[in-house]
Amino acid sequence: MNQSLPNGLQVQFAELVATRTGLHISPHDLAKLQKIIAGRMKCLQLSDARAYYEILARDGAENRQEWAEFTGLLTTGESYFFRDKGQFALLRNHILPEIINRNQPRRSLRIWSAGCSTGEEPYSLAILVTELLPEQKNWQIFILGTDLNTAAIEKARRGTYSVWSFRGVHEDLKTRYFHPSHQQWELDARIRSLVHFRPGNLFQDSFPSRSSGIHDLDLIVCRNVFIYFDQQARSVVLQKFCQSLNDEGYLLTGHGEVRGPQPRNLHAKRFPESVIYQSGERMVAGSANHPTLSPNLTRARAPARGTWSPSSRAAGFPPQLTKRASPAQEVPTPQTALQEAEQLVQRENYRLALAKLEGLIHQEPRNLSALTLSAQAHASLGDYDEATRRCRQAMAADSLAVTPYYLLAHILEHQGDREAVKTLFKKILYLDPTFTPAYLELGALYDREGDTDRARKMRAIALDFLKRMPPQTVVNAYGAMTAGELTAYVEKMVDEKRALEP
Numbered sequence: 228m229n230q231s232l233p234n235g236l237q238v239q240f241a242e243l244v245a246t247r248t249g250l251h252i253s254p255h256d257l258a259k260l261q262k263i264i265a266g267r268m269k270c271l272q273l274s275d276a277r278a279y280y281e282i283l284a285r286d287g288a289e290n291r292q293e294w295a296e297f298t299g300l301l302t303t304g305e306s307y308f309f310r311d312k313g314q315f316a317l318l319r320n321h322i323l324p325e326i327i328n329r330n331q332p333r334r335s336l337r338i339w340s341a342g343c344s345t346g347e348e349p350y351s352l353a354i355l356v357t358e359l360l361p362e363q364k365n366w367q368i369f370i371l372g373t374d375l376n377t378a379a380i381e382k383a384r385r386g387t388y389s390v391w392s393f394r395g396v397h398e399d400l401k402t403r404y405f406h407p408s409h410q411q412w413e414l415d416a417r418i419r420s421l422v423h424f425r426p427g428n429l430f431q432d433s434f435p436s437r438s439s440g441i442h443d444l445d446l447i448v449c450r451n452v453f454i455y456f457d458q459q460a461r462s463v464v465l466q467k468f469c470q471s472l473n474d475e476g477y478l479l480t481g482h483g484e485v486r487g488p489q490p491r492n493l494h495a496k497r498f499p500e501s502v503i504y505q506s507g508e509r510m511v512a513g514s515a516n517h518p519t520l521s522p523n524l525t526r527a528r529a530p531a532r533g534t535w536s537p538s539s540r541a542a543g544f545p546p547q548l549t550k551r552a553s554p555a556q557e558v559p560t561p562q563t564a565l566q567e568a569e570q571l572v573q574r575e576n577y578r579l580a581l582a583k584l585e586g587l588i589h590q591e592p593r594n595l596s597a598l599t600l601s602a603q604a605h606a607s608l609g610d611y612d613e614a615t616r617r618c619r620q621a622m623a624a625d626s627l628a629v630t631p632y633y634l635l636a637h638i639l640e641h642q643g644d645r646e647a648v649k650t651l652f653k654k655i656l657y658l659d660p661t662f663t664p665a666y667l668e669l670g671a672l673y674d675r676e677g678d679t680d681r682a683r684k685m686r687a688i689a690l691d692f693l694k695r696m697p698p699q700t701v702v703n704a705y706g707a708m709t710a711g712e713l714t715a716y717v718e719k720m721v722d723e724k725r726a727l728e729p
């Protein structure tokens with residue numbers, strides 16, 4: 228399909244998507260929608276977009292498979308372990324201990340990761356639960372992960388992840404719960420056995436429901452999903468969440484994702500790390516929209532300087548002080564703007580980081596760091612087209628810098644373009660022959676293609692470079708692993724492979 232869809236049909240597709248999934252297709256997304264439709268029509272050998280629309284619009288099991296394919300392309304499954312350290316700290320230090328304490332008499336724990344993508348989120352929750360409740364024998368633990376995207380659910384069930392899923396995860400934690408397997412990391416069976424996965428449509432499915440286990444939940448975690456919904460879908464799903472929680476159960480969403488009216492018996496509780504919603508008939512002092520802090524938390528975030536602004540926090544700002552700027556301070560220097568954007572990216576507040584970076588890039592269109600950071604933020608939001616565009620601008624700004632090539636290689640790998648990825652890694656090695664991550668990742672690609680000789684050669688070169696580095700040198704590309712740790716890891720991998728050779 229080369230020509231564009233007629234406007235009326237575009238709107239019909241967008242409405243159908245909204246009715247079935249709650250996903251909001253903005254005018255900005257129409258070109259992407261059109262591309263996806265064209266791709267599916269090609270696969271199904273259809274020449275008429277109306278015929279494709281009819282297939283999707285039918286009811287029943289026959290089109291379920293096609294919806295699975297279609298929605299898998301529409302949504303972004305970006306996820307990684309312990310994504311948003313603040314929210315996980317809140318769960319570890321306050322919310323889960325409180326729930327565990329409350330549930331001691333009945334010894335049961337019921338958690339749902341709604342919109343879990345490839346499983347990193349519910350598995351992170353299972354790890355937290357294991358750490359907080361090492362003696363699980365007498366407890367009934369139910370952790371559920373559901374997602375619209377059936378391919379993501381299949382991957383979640385496999386429990387095997389690439390290094391990309393461990394951004395920011397402490398090495399200790401990774402090696403405690405995962406073991407290397409074919410250049411990837413496989414989660415321990417005991418953690419995997421705690422989590423059940425199932426496809427599910429938050430907008431269309433009916434819950435609470437006894438048959439699906441979605442009822443009387445202690446905690447629902449639904450992060451980075453509401454951002455795709457329109458207001459109506461958001462309030463429908465919020466209402467169902469509310470009915471699926473037990474009294475005093477919690478709902479954790481992404482920062483600032485709950486906007487507009489909230490269900491009457493869902494109350495916002497504000498912690499320094501995040502807002503979390505608690506179900507219950509009683510009205511919490513301070514009211515749902517202006518919750519009060521417990522005194523100790525108030526102390527925790529009331530240092531002498533600056534003004535913490537609750538309204539900015541609710542809009543998704545990071546848990547930091549917003550300093551009142553004097554008029555002379557209002558325009559930050561490029562360096563300050565970049566540092567602020569870096570901090571926002573670290574706190575996963577990508578949209579705000581991007582807003583800052585936009586201004587900076589406008590001022591300095593060839594600022595390599597700003598362009599690369601912008602690419603990283605777009606990639607983290609799953610906007611790969613924009614991330615790719617920024618990477619290319621960064622490459623044009625400094626054709627010798629390796630980082631934009633490395634980032635672009637990961638974006639293309641995510642999109643399955645293996646040949647382009649190989650070309651980029653080779654280009655990186657041309658620019659910097661000592662860049663060991665490129666050898667290791669090329670090695671992994673060759674392994675997957677069955678080219679074991681080349682894979683072995685790549686690992687040998689990487690080991691050679693790694694051993695020449697002081698062991699404490701940090702290799703940032705691997706979540707700040709040291710050269711010594713990486714050497715041990717690669718040597719172990721080489722040994723395992725050798726043992727498998729005929």
Ligand SMILES: C[S@@+](CC[C@H](N)C(=O)[O-])C[C@H]1O[C@@H](n2cnc3c(N)ncnc32)[C@H](O)[C@@H]1O
Nearest residue numbers: 248302304305306342344375376428429450451
């Ligand atoms: C960006 S991922 C978030 C993954 C995880 N919650 C996290 O924050 O790391 C968004 C996920 O929401 C899922 N999703 C979108 N609409 C959905 C719906 N109506 N029902 C269930 N899942 C949905 C997508 O398939 C995608 O995997």
